[in-house]
Amino acid sequence: MLKKAPIEIRTSPHLKKALSVEQIMRNVVYALLPICAWSVYQFGISALALILVTTITCILTESFFCWMSDRPNSVKDYSVVITGLLLALTLPPGFPLWMAAVAGFIAIALGKSLFGGLGFNVMNPALIGRAFVQAAFPVAITTWTPSFVPGRFLEFIPSTLAVPFMTPVDTSDWVKEKAIDGFTGATPLALQKFEQVSADTMDLLTGSVAGSAGETSAIIIFICGLYLAFRKMMDWRIPAGVFAGTVLLSLPLYLYNPEIYPSPQFMLFSGGLMLGAMFMASDMVGSPLTPRGIWLYGAFIGVLTVTIRIFGGLNEGVMYAILVANALAPMIDSITQPRIYGERKEEVES
Amino acid sequence: MATLPNQEEKITLDTFLRGLWEENPVFVMLLGLCPVLAVTNSTMNAIAMGLATTFVLVASSTLVSLLRKVIPRQVRIATYIIIIATFVTIVDYVIQAISLDLYNALGAFIQLIVANCVILGRAEAYASRQRLGASVINALGMGAGFTIALLCLGTVRELLGAGTILGVQIFSVNFEPWVVMILPPGGFFVLGAWLLLFEYLKQRKERKLLSEEGATAHGS
Amino acid sequence: MDPNSLTFIFLNAALINNFVLALFLGLCPFLGVSAKRETAWNMGLATMFVMLVSSTSAYAINWLLTELEIEFLRLICYIAVIASAVQLVEMTVKKFSPTLFRALGIFLPLITTNCAILGLALFQTFREYDFLQSLAFCVGAGVGFTIALMMMAGLREKLELAKVPSVSQGAAMSLMLAGLLSLAFMGFAGLGGSHA
Amino acid sequence: MTELTSIAISVGFMAGLGLLLATVLVIANKRLFVYEDPRIDEIEDLLPSANCGACGSPGCRPFAEGLIDGSYEPAQCTVNSKDMNKIIADYLGVDLGNREKRVARLACAGGKHVAYIRASYDGMDTCRGAALVSGGGKGCTWGCLGMGDCEVVCEFDAISMNRYGLPVVDEEICTACGDCVDVCPKKLFELHPVSHQLFVACKNLEKGDEAEAECEVICTACERCAVDSPEGLIEIKENLAVIDYGKNRISSRVAIERCPTGAIVWFDKKGNYAVGKDARKVIRKEALPVG
Amino acid sequence: MRSFQTGFMNIFSKHKTFSHGIHPVEHKEMTADKVIRRIHFAPTMIIPLAQHRGAPAIPLVKPGQEVVRGEPIARAGGFVSVPMHAPVTGVVKAIDELVPTAEGPKTPAIIIETYEASTQQVLYDSPRDPDTMTPEELVQAVQESGMVGLGGAAFPSHVKLLPPKGKHIDTLVINGCECEPYLTCDHRVMLEQTDKLIQGIGMVLKATGAERAIIGVEDNKLDAVEHIRSRLPENGNISCQAVETKYPQGAEKMLITSLLGKEVPSGGIPADIGVAVYNVGTMAQLGDLVPQSRGLIERVVTVSGHGVEKPGNYLVPIGTPLRFLLEQVGAQPESSEVVMGGPMMGMSTASLDVAITKGVSGVVLFRKPDEDMNNRRVYPCIKCSACLDACPLHLNPSMLGQLAGVRRYEEMESDYHLNDCFECGCCSYVCPSNIPLTQYFRIAKAINREAKAAESKN
Amino acid sequence: MSSAEQGTLPPQADQPQTPSFAMLRTLGGVAMLAGFLVVMVYQWTKPIIAENKRIAIEKAVFRVVPGAASRKDFLLGEAGLFAKAEAEAGEGETIYAAYDEQGALKGIALEAAATGYADVIRILYGYNPGCECVTGIKVLKMAETPGLGDKIAFDPEFLQNFEALDAKLNSDKSGLENEIVAVKHGAKTEPWQVDSISGATISSVAIARMINKSGQRMFPLIARHLAPLKAAGEAVQPAAPTQSGAE
Numbered sequence A: 001m002l003k004k005a006p007i008e009i010r011t012s013p014h015l016k017k018a019l020s021v022e023q024i025m026r027n028v029v030y031a032l033l034p035i036c037a038w039s040v041y042q043f044g045i046s047a048l049a050l051i052l053v054t055t056i057t058c059i060l061t062e063s064f065f066c067w068m069s070d071r072p073n074s075v076k077d078y079s080v081v082i083t084g085l086l087l088a089l090t091l092p093p094g095f096p097l098w099m100a101a102v103a104g105f106i107a108i109a110l111g112k113s114l115f116g117g118l119g120f121n122v123m124n125p126a127l128i129g130r131a132f133v134q135a136a137f138p139v140a141i142t143t144w145t146p147s148f149v150p151g152r153f154l155e156f157i158p159s160t161l162a163v164p165f166m167t168p169v170d171t172s173d174w175v176k177e178k179a180i181d182g183f184t185g186a187t188p189l190a191l192q193k194f195e196q197v198s199a200d201t202m203d204l205l206t207g208s209v210a211g212s213a214g215e216t217s218a219i220i221i222f223i224c225g226l227y228l229a230f231r232k233m234m235d236w237r238i239p240a241g242v243f244a245g246t247v248l249l250s251l252p253l254y255l256y257n258p259e260i261y262p263s264p265q266f267m268l269f270s271g272g273l274m275l276g277a278m279f280m281a282s283d284m285v286g287s288p289l290t291p292r293g294i295w296l297y298g299a300f301i302g303v304l305t306v307t308i309r310i311f312g313g314l315n316e317g318v319m320y321a322i323l324v325a326n327a328l329a330p331m332i333d334s335i336t337q338p339r340i341y342g343e344r345k346e347e348v349e350s
Numbered sequence B: 001m002a003t004l005p006n007q008e009e010k011i012t013l014d015t016f017l018r019g020l021w022e023e024n025p026v027f028v029m030l031l032g033l034c035p036v037l038a039v040t041n042s043t044m045n046a047i048a049m050g051l052a053t054t055f056v057l058v059a060s061s062t063l064v065s066l067l068r069k070v071i072p073r074q075v076r077i078a079t080y081i082i083i084i085a086t087f088v089t090i091v092d093y094v095i096q097a098i099s100l101d102l103y104n105a106l107g108a109f110i111q112l113i114v115a116n117c118v119i120l121g122r123a124e125a126y127a128s129r130q131r132l133g134a135s136v137i138n139a140l141g142m143g144a145g146f147t148i149a150l151l152c153l154g155t156v157r158e159l160l161g162a163g164t165i166l167g168v169q170i171f172s173v174n175f176e177p178w179v180v181m182i183l184p185p186g187g188f189f190v191l192g193a194w195l196l197l198f199e200y201l202k203q204r205k206e207r208k209l210l211s212e213e214g215a216t217a218h219g220s
Numbered sequence C: 001m002d003p004n005s006l007t008f009i010f011l012n013a014a015l016i017n018n019f020v021l022a023l024f025l026g027l028c029p030f031l032g033v034s035a036k037r038e039t040a041w042n043m044g045l046a047t048m049f050v051m052l053v054s055s056t057s058a059y060a061i062n063w064l065l066t067e068l069e070i071e072f073l074r075l076i077c078y079i080a081v082i083a084s085a086v087q088l089v090e091m092t093v094k095k096f097s098p099t100l101f102r103a104l105g106i107f108l109p110l111i112t113t114n115c116a117i118l119g120l121a122l123f124q125t126f127r128e129y130d131f132l133q134s135l136a137f138c139v140g141a142g143v144g145f146t147i148a149l150m151m152m153a154g155l156r157e158k159l160e161l162a163k164v165p166s167v168s169q170g171a172a173m174s175l176m177l178a179g180l181l182s183l184a185f186m187g188f189a190g191l192g193g194s195h196a
Numbered sequence D: 001m002t003e004l005t006s007i008a009i010s011v012g013f014m015a016g017l018g019l020l021l022a023t024v025l026v027i028a029n030k031r032l033f034v035y036e037d038p039r040i041d042e043i044e045d046l047l048p049s050a051n052c053g054a055c056g057s058p059g060c061r062p063f064a065e066g067l068i069d070g071s072y073e074p075a076q077c078t079v080n081s082k083d084m085n086k087i088i089a090d091y092l093g094v095d096l097g098n099r100e101k102r103v104a105r106l107a108c109a110g111g112k113h114v115a116y117i118r119a120s121y122d123g124m125d126t127c128r129g130a131a132l133v134s135g136g137g138k139g140c141t142w143g144c145l146g147m148g149d150c151e152v153v154c155e156f157d158a159i160s161m162n163r164y165g166l167p168v169v170d171e172e173i174c175t176a177c178g179d180c181v182d183v184c185p186k187k188l189f190e191l192h193p194v195s196h197q198l199f200v201a202c203k204n205l206e207k208g209d210e211a212e213a214e215c216e217v218i219c220t221a222c223e224r225c226a227v228d229s230p231e232g233l234i235e236i237k238e239n240l241a242v243i244d245y246g247k248n249r250i251s252s253r254v255a256i257e258r259c260p261t262g263a264i265v266w267f268d269k270k271g272n273y274a275v276g277k278d279a280r281k282v283i284r285k286e287a288l289p290v291g
Numbered sequence E: 001m002r003s004f005q006t007g008f009m010n011i012f013s014k015h016k017t018f019s020h021g022i023h024p025v026e027h028k029e030m031t032a033d034k035v036i037r038r039i040h041f042a043p044t045m046i047i048p049l050a051q052h053r054g055a056p057a058i059p060l061v062k063p064g065q066e067v068v069r070g071e072p073i074a075r076a077g078g079f080v081s082v083p084m085h086a087p088v089t090g091v092v093k094a095i096d097e098l099v100p101t102a103e104g105p106k107t108p109a110i111i112i113e114t115y116e117a118s119t120q121q122v123l124y125d126s127p128r129d130p131d132t133m134t135p136e137e138l139v140q141a142v143q144e145s146g147m148v149g150l151g152g153a154a155f156p157s158h159v160k161l162l163p164p165k166g167k168h169i170d171t172l173v174i175n176g177c178e179c180e181p182y183l184t185c186d187h188r189v190m191l192e193q194t195d196k197l198i199q200g201i202g203m204v205l206k207a208t209g210a211e212r213a214i215i216g217v218e219d220n221k222l223d224a225v226e227h228i229r230s231r232l233p234e235n236g237n238i239s240c241q242a243v244e245t246k247y248p249q250g251a252e253k254m255l256i257t258s259l260l261g262k263e264v265p266s267g268g269i270p271a272d273i274g275v276a277v278y279n280v281g282t283m284a285q286l287g288d289l290v291p292q293s294r295g296l297i298e299r300v301v302t303v304s305g306h307g308v309e310k311p312g313n314y315l316v317p318i319g320t321p322l323r324f325l326l327e328q329v330g331a332q333p334e335s336s337e338v339v340m341g342g343p344m345m346g347m348s349t350a351s352l353d354v355a356i357t358k359g360v361s362g363v364v365l366f367r368k369p370d371e372d373m374n375n376r377r378v379y380p381c382i383k384c385s386a387c388l389d390a391c392p393l394h395l396n397p398s399m400l401g402q403l404a405g406v407r408r409y410e411e412m413e414s415d416y417h418l419n420d421c422f423e424c425g426c427c428s429y430v431c432p433s434n435i436p437l438t439q440y441f442r443i444a445k446a447i448n449r450e451a452k453a454a455e456s457k458n
Numbered sequence F: 001m002s003s004a005e006q007g008t009l010p011p012q013a014d015q016p017q018t019p020s021f022a023m024l025r026t027l028g029g030v031a032m033l034a035g036f037l038v039v040m041v042y043q044w045t046k047p048i049i050a051e052n053k054r055i056a057i058e059k060a061v062f063r064v065v066p067g068a069a070s071r072k073d074f075l076l077g078e079a080g081l082f083a084k085a086e087a088e089a090g091e092g093e094t095i096y097a098a099y100d101e102q103g104a105l106k107g108i109a110l111e112a113a114a115t116g117y118a119d120v121i122r123i124l125y126g127y128n129p130g131c132e133c134v135t136g137i138k139v140l141k142m143a144e145t146p147g148l149g150d151k152i153a154f155d156p157e158f159l160q161n162f163e164a165l166d167a168k169l170n171s172d173k174s175g176l177e178n179e180i181v182a183v184k185h186g187a188k189t190e191p192w193q194v195d196s197i198s199g200a201t202i203s204s205v206a207i208a209r210m211i212n213k214s215g216q217r218m219f220p221l222i223a224r225h226l227a228p229l230k231a232a233g234e235a236v237q238p239a240a241p242t243q244s245g246a247e
């Protein structure tokens, strides 16, 4: 008996929950696919190309650095795919592919591999990638093209195919020629900021407005986020916190002066806030651990986003808000350590 | 390490070269980074700042080294600072006289040379203990090292950030500049990248050595 | 917002043109003393204190020099006075409160002659701030410096626990982190400016 | 105003400023002077700052202070190079002091090829971890688990695991910092002066056959070594040969010659050991099967 | 925050509970309905002298001496220690034989050769009436019975009867949760030995002077609750309550919180808040042994797991070699891992020659296929905070784990309450990165302990 | 400090005596030397620097006021118009009146400032009282993003806005007829609108804002003091102070 196999000894516990990292990551990818599909439907092959380019660059970069610092190749855990997809979703549909590749490389190299790979990165890699290209190519990343352009599945947006390291062509005449009635090339947020006109919430939900691939369809993003939350693969408290923070600041302002200050629902559904809250703020690696810390973190992102949008120079603040919050996470953690079971009062003081 | 501080060393080639590489103020000692990052968004500025710093470095080292016998320990820092500040002010006015544009480009950082840790560090750690010749040569080395570092950053940042070097177009006209390189983050990234590169080369060298010595090699 | 209002001066110095992350002032202490959070915190306090000293004394000296019409001696006087003032403080603290000295004092020499301090004095002179504005500017700068320092320290402590590749350990890592931070801080650009 | 007055004013002003500062500093130096021995820093610079504690003090700076008030001798820092310690000694005008080199020695010789493995451990690859799971998979519950915690912990890379999963100490490098002594869950390392050449490389407290069932180089408490060597040098306590190092002078190779297993060994000066000629020759090279 | 969560959860679960914790698969159906059966006596019995917390017992017998079943063969080695009794009638072979243990290090044990011929009846007893005994006599009696906690800790029960100076025990908590998966021995005991159980509780109530006793049972054993309630004495100072089925409901701190809403102070013991926790098995045995002034010589053990042919609840003589027990119940050939105790807290043993001791409440056999769970790839911590939401003590396992990864053990203790962790394994269970957190913490504790010992030495 | 002497220093030395005189002498001496050096260099460079500055301003003025050949500096404020020479600071803003060879007033250069994207932007702009329009701008100081915001300094398309930017005074000469505003790129319809640089709206808006602000204040004043300004051109000597409200 027992002699077939040698006795094996292991440490307790001998049971293990089924949920594992690669499972979580795979499901996040699933949750992102519908959003990608929608953006392709909206913007055509340009969006498709964008998604493919970022994802592939991310994968290649990851494998390269794993090989460099002879770590086991960590592409299998899908986290880098998420990075690639999310990166693509935050870029303008007509973004030149070579710039997208740069973004992908930076995201993984500067944002992840530098620190030792999955779980060790201090800030959200995808957003680091985006922040970098936004600072590097501010013009390209603020030129938007209309959605639902006729023939979008057959031809690329001209700027997409810019020669590597060369300036992309100006899309404005292409837009004119496409004759999208009254398309100003401005995102709802830009319009709001510079002309004080709020887009209709319905349009925001369905995404018939300008914007980056992933920020124009709040409703789909929301649903996909819910899926993750219910599968317990994403911490619902973070998005909740973000929304709370957003409303917390924008509602009083709106009530104070509806002319210049946008409405809370506009704040919630416009721009990258939905994607940011559901998929980027919720990246557990950069977020605090403690229960109270998580709420604080979410709320902070919401508040900071509104602040930047309304009082700042930029018309979109989610990205920077999340990055700053990531940087603050360690401090948030240390000031919100949970009170442990049976901790005595005097210990709490000391 | 085996040298005790009180020995006045004799001038060798090393006195000069040290500053260039193994004691390079920027890449090795990480001193005086502020000007390094602040003014290297164009090669021209880098050169100007490098020269200015070198001048102050040499001049102050000279004076300090000359006065080293008469300066009491208690007031040495104050004295050094005054000496340095004097030369900085001089440089400041001279540059203004030469070209206002350059002056505006460098902004306050000419005057901030005073605060550059390298200079005070040299005065304190070297010039105050060494004879004139040694101090001057060493200061020259340090200055050269500093300037080279500035150039390393300046060229890369200008090349990527504007597609030019010293204002000369390098790439084709419609090269898309990487604005970030001229912005503050670019400064950090480029310097960081240089350090990464050096570290990588160093480690690869060590790994080679180890493999040559064979498995029995012990670092002690 | 009015570029000369105290709030704007404060915000500008603290976030928009953060001394470390946007203006490259005071990098030596920033990289040197950002390994642990509590030291970083003490360093922040010490810096803020020294900034107050330098800001006020600079204001006084500048007044005197303009009276005598010898502004060209400004730099020398600033640095000399600030340096000795700080040294004085240091010795006093060391003498009368060793505990405080161990907390803050050890940083003072480090700070005395760093760019942030002198830069503060020079900028407030160039921009012709009056006393209150100088004060707002100085506090803002101090706060901004401390925030940046604390963020940096937090991240570096977090990375203490990470399996960072041997190549990117040390100074390179710190610089890259600083770069990422300043990238994030670009979000504050134009804060308070755009809405007239 | 004219240039001359301007010159005059500025020079005068600076002079005044200089004097003012000087006076302030003078007063400060008189009133607020706190003395601390500058040599502490200087010596600390000369120390390796490994802060390993081999010298017996918490770290390098306390050691430096100790050196100055004479409570330590320079040579007590075993990490620093000889001539470096010499410099310190000269600098302080004290003598180097010399203590015999001590090294860490492993009280287990049961590599994979001679020691029986009762169960295969599956989990964290550390001795500590294995030791906590039913004492680890090794048949001899006193023996080395061979997962190299000691190799990892040794800051000086003095320890390397050999092909049979036993740590080998390079006595040249070992500074007797004692880290491995602390880290080993089985407490198999002991610090010994190199002059302790006779050494029992086993800690198993069982005797006879059941002992031999577990390991081929185990101490079976056969008492031959005790009998052969001079009176009282070796005695058997709890089925294990124990050497009285107080009598180290009279120790010699004869003790090991008739040991049937080679559990008692003789170290030469270079740190590699010999077993007696009667010791069972181990020719097996591969590891024993598990179970 | 916490109280909020607790209240929050109570809305959903109809029964009292604590906050955090986990719901592993139970596997109790395998043995829950198997009545307790006695197994044969092994040819040789191994009685380690240190099979309880505290000082080891001291042998009273000599090699070659004959012993009768139930006869004391070793006396308590101190106050926090208990005597041993002969589990069989036979002859003593050795009294300081080194035998392997489930913990690892070999310890001295008394070896007894069983007489095949003997009827193995316990002749070694003298009936007495607990009701007439004074508390002091009761405590005395409990110690003499060699009783230790059967709930797993094997802590001498009589110690808990005498709270430290200045503490008074007003409430007894009787722990019938059995939150460990697979295990059902306490369940059977509650069903089959109800009267003994209640009698034991009565005695302990008297011994401690406590006003009331609450039996806490997880709500997956409502049949037991019903059964006990039907037998409770009318004077109502004993009650039986159902609590939510959740691991580690059985941990005394958790159970106290669930039932009484109090918290045992960090670093303290239940006595600090006037509570003593006893396992139902312990009570039942006391109720059985004390009136006959017998010693603890056998206990109920659940033998389960997919590697067992005849899973069930068995009455096993203390000292039965594991190998013999497995032969009796039939272990499948491909079963490769034997866990002593429950799968969450129990350790797998490296040797089959260990004895069933007083603390062993279960033996679980795993086959290779069952173990795919265990050897998964380990990722770095992704800060998902699942462990924080699982830890019943509200510790920060993620941070602790990261610190352990870089060997900063003192920090774990000083800044992150390492020593409060009672190694329940919830964090390891939920960690998606498969980090062996609990193991890390055991290591850290061990190293800190040794460091402290070294400190105090010099 | 050479450690040789340290070596001889007893471990618990009480404080060493401070060489007061040496300290005074050294610091005083060095400071004096410093003062002397600096003042010398200052005296030497002063004229050169002054010249540089003058040229710089001249260049700027002539650039924003096409066809100008000489300039005179005035202070203009509610208090009135003063020639820079004898006026004390604080009586108004500095304005530069620019004249052609014949001494005819070609236009007036004014300074304006506002917060842009990164930091405060300061510009010099020319105003022609004749056509009541802005004739050009020059950025004096800014920290806008290179390649984006800094286009305001040289982007020809953008600068074109200011070659003849309508700035008519309203009927009662109290302010501008219509506000100078920035509109999104390519949306310029009226002569008083500024066509933004796409991607740098903020900077563009800032420019428009600052010109509007300063214009609203200064143009009416200029209109009031036009005569003396013109006169100053013919006069060989700087114009004598003319009290405000005279006409």
Ligand SMILES: Cc1cc2nc3c(=O)[nH]c(=O)nc-3n(C[C@H](O)[C@H](O)[C@H](O)COP(=O)(O)O)c2cc1C
Residues within 6 Å of the ligand: E053, E149, E151, E152, E153, E154, E155, E159, E160, E161, E162, E163, E164, E251, E252, E253, E269, E270, E271, E276, E277
């Ligand atoms: C080291 C130690 C000391 C204890 N001391 C006491 C005590 O003095 N009084 C008491 O009533 N219980 C004492 N206990 C018993 C504990 O409260 C607890 O009931 C016992 O450890 C079993 O609980 P567990 O299985 O949850 O570990 C002690 C337990 C331990 C481990």
Ligand SMILES: Cc1cc2nc3c(=O)[nH]c(=O)nc-3n(C[C@H](O)[C@H](O)[C@H](O)COP(=O)(O)O)c2cc1C
Residues within 6 Å of the ligand: E148, E149, E150, E151, E152, E153, E154, E155, E157, E175, E176, E177, E178, E179, E180, E186, E248, E249, E250, E251, E252, E253, E277, E278, E279, E280, E282, E345, E422, E423, E424
């Ligand atoms: C994580 C954990 C789980 C436990 N689970 C149980 C359990 O299910 N049943 C039980 O009786 N004791 C359990 N215990 C032991 C109890 O905490 C407590 O020690 C015991 O009930 C005390 O009674 P005893 O001394 O009679 O065993 C557990 C302890 C821990 C730390």
Ligand SMILES: Cc1cc2nc3c(=O)[nH]c(=O)nc-3n(C[C@H](O)[C@H](O)[C@H](O)COP(=O)(O)O)c2cc1C
Residues within 6 Å of the ligand: A134, A135, A136, A138, A142, A186, A190, A194, A313, A314, A315, C186, F117, F118, F144, F145, F146, F148, F149, F150, F197, F198, F199, F200, F201, F202, F203, F204
């Ligand atoms: C790195 C960076 C630099 C920027 N620099 C400027 C700038 O210098 N001037 C400016 O007006 N806007 C600047 N922006 C702001 C954005 O371009 C903003 O979207 C734009 O001003 C809005 O104008 P638009 O509606 O024409 O896109 C910058 C943005 C980024 C990310």
Ligand SMILES: Cc1cc2nc3c(=O)[nH]c(=O)nc-3n(C[C@H](O)[C@H](O)[C@H](O)CO)c2cc1C
Residues within 6 Å of the ligand: A024, A025, A028, A079, A080, A082, A083, A084, A086, A112, A117, A118, A119, A120, A121, A124, A125, A126, A127, A228, A233, A234, A235, A279, A280, A281, A282, A283, A284, A285, A286
């Ligand atoms: C809910 C969730 C959100 C995530 N969001 C991001 C993200 O915004 N950016 C990213 O690079 N990776 C994201 N990831 C993937 C992974 O966490 C990320 O690559 C790590 O930061 C890599 O260390 C996410 C993963 C999960 C489970």
Ligand code: SF4
Residues within 6 Å of the ligand: D106, D127, D143, D144, D145, D146, D147, D148, D149, D150, D151, D167, D183, D184, D185, D186, D187, D188, D189
């Ligand atoms: S000696 Fe100890 S620490 Fe080293 S490998 Fe053996 S068991 Fe592990």
Ligand code: SF4
Residues within 6 Å of the ligand: D103, D104, D153, D154, D155, D156, D157, D158, D159, D169, D173, D174, D175, D176, D177, D178, D179, D180, D181
């Ligand atoms: S760890 Fe052990 S082997 Fe390494 S130096 Fe210290 S004592 Fe010697």
Ligand code: SF4
Residues within 6 Å of the ligand: E390, E391, E392, E393, E394, E395, E397, E420, E421, E422, E423, E424, E425, E426, E427, E428, E437, E438, E441
């Ligand atoms: S093992 Fe310790 S840390 Fe982990 S959950 Fe249990 S008590 Fe908390």
Ligand code: SF4
Residues within 6 Å of the ligand: E380, E381, E382, E383, E384, E385, E386, E387, E388, E397, E398, E401, E427, E430, E431, E432, E433, E434, E435, E437
């Ligand atoms: S559960 Fe595991 S991965 Fe998640 S935080 Fe805890 S330790 Fe990290």
Ligand code: FES
Residues within 6 Å of the ligand: B031, B032, B033, B034, B035, B115, B116, B117, C025, C026, C027, C028, C029, C114, C115, C116
């Ligand atoms: S150079 Fe700026 S602080 Fe050192």
